[in-house]
Amino acid sequence: DTGVSQDPRHKITKRGQNVTFRCDPISEHNRLYWYRQTLGQGPEFLTYFQNEAQLEKSRLLSDRFSAERPKGSFSTLEIQRTEQGDSAMYLCASSILGQGARNSPLHFGNGTRLTVT
Amino acid sequence: AQSVTQLDSQVPVFEEAPVELRCNYSSSVSVYLFWYVQYPNQGLQLLLKYLSGSTLVKGINGFEAEFNKSQTSFHLRKPSVHISDTAEYFCAVSDWVNRDDKIIFGKGTRLHILP
Numbered sequence A: 001d002t003g004v005s006q007d008p009r010h011k012i013t014k015r016g017q018n019v020t021f022r023c024d025p026i027s028e029h030n031r032l033y034w035y036r037q038t039l040g041q042g043p044e045f046l047t048y049f050q051n052e053a054q055l056e057k058s059r060l061l062s063d064r065f066s067a068e069r070p071k072g073s074f075s076t077l078e079i080q081r082t083e084q085g086d087s088a089m090y091l092c093a094s095s096i097l098g099q100g101a102r103n104s105p106l107h108f109g110n111g112t113r114l115t116v117t
Numbered sequence B: 001a002q003s004v005t006q007l008d009s010q011v012p013v014f015e016e017a018p019v020e021l022r023c024n025y026s027s028s029v030s031v032y033l034f035w036y037v038q039y040p041n042q043g044l045q046l047l048l049k050y051l052s053g054s055t056l057v058k059g060i061n062g063f064e065a066e067f068n069k070s071q072t073s074f075h076l077r078k079p080s081v082h083i084s085d086t087a088e089y090f091c092a093v094s095d096w097v098n099r100d101d102k103i104i105f106g107k108g109t110r111l112h113i114l115p
Helices: none
Strands: A003-009 A010-013 A019-024 A029-037 A044-050 A053-057 A065-068 A077-078 A089-094 A112-116 B010-014 B020-021 B031-040 B044-050 B056-058 B064-068 B071-077 B087-094 B101-104 B109-114
Touching: A003 A089, A010 A019, A019 A089, A019 A112, A029 B101, A044 A065, A044 B101, A053 A065, A077 A089, A112 B064, B010 B020, B020 B109, B031 B064, B031 B071, B044 B056, B044 B064, B044 B071, B071 B087
Parallel strands: A010 A112, B010 B109
Antiparallel strands: A003 A019, A019 A077, A029 A044, A029 A089, A044 A053, A065 A077, A089 A112, B020 B071, B031 B044, B031 B087, B056 B064, B064 B071, B087 B101, B087 B109
16 A cells, blocks of 8 residues: 555646646545645545546536546546646545445545646 | 534644544534544544444544534544644545535644643
């Protein structure tokens, strides 16, 4: 169990540029979540997957945000035409949905810190 | 929709004193409840969870929490804090009755240990 890994750790970009983040979950975990955390706030839910299927996307998420998990393993989160308000820590978490539909607790990565200048 | 309220954004407490971090959740339906901890410059770690059964839940590092359905609360306690407990603590909830497995977090409480 190598944990959830996220790449890159830090990303600085200019407003209007596109950025893409990667998350590698714990290998046997079928659920994968993306959260966003700004200073002084708790993690805010963005979207989650079960295997390759995207089950829910937050209504707060604009159309500039898209996430994929094409083979049910790693996931990418892309932000198009970045804005300064997108500056935040982007967290990935994974879990395993076991028998009885009981979800295991989330295991979080260390996050990708995005700064939009 | 589920929501979590952490009543205190910061809690200062002297080392070796007891502490309680308060958490209330919105729903009256059955829920799973969690406390996560985020140490400085580290990722979120699970401290403890309530899924069912005993309302008193013990977690890592000497923390415990009590589920109170009538008051919709899940307060976190530790009888004697250490300087290493300095961190941000997040209460979280998920709605298992509706098979809604996304976890909703509170805004966090920063625990500041005074020497």
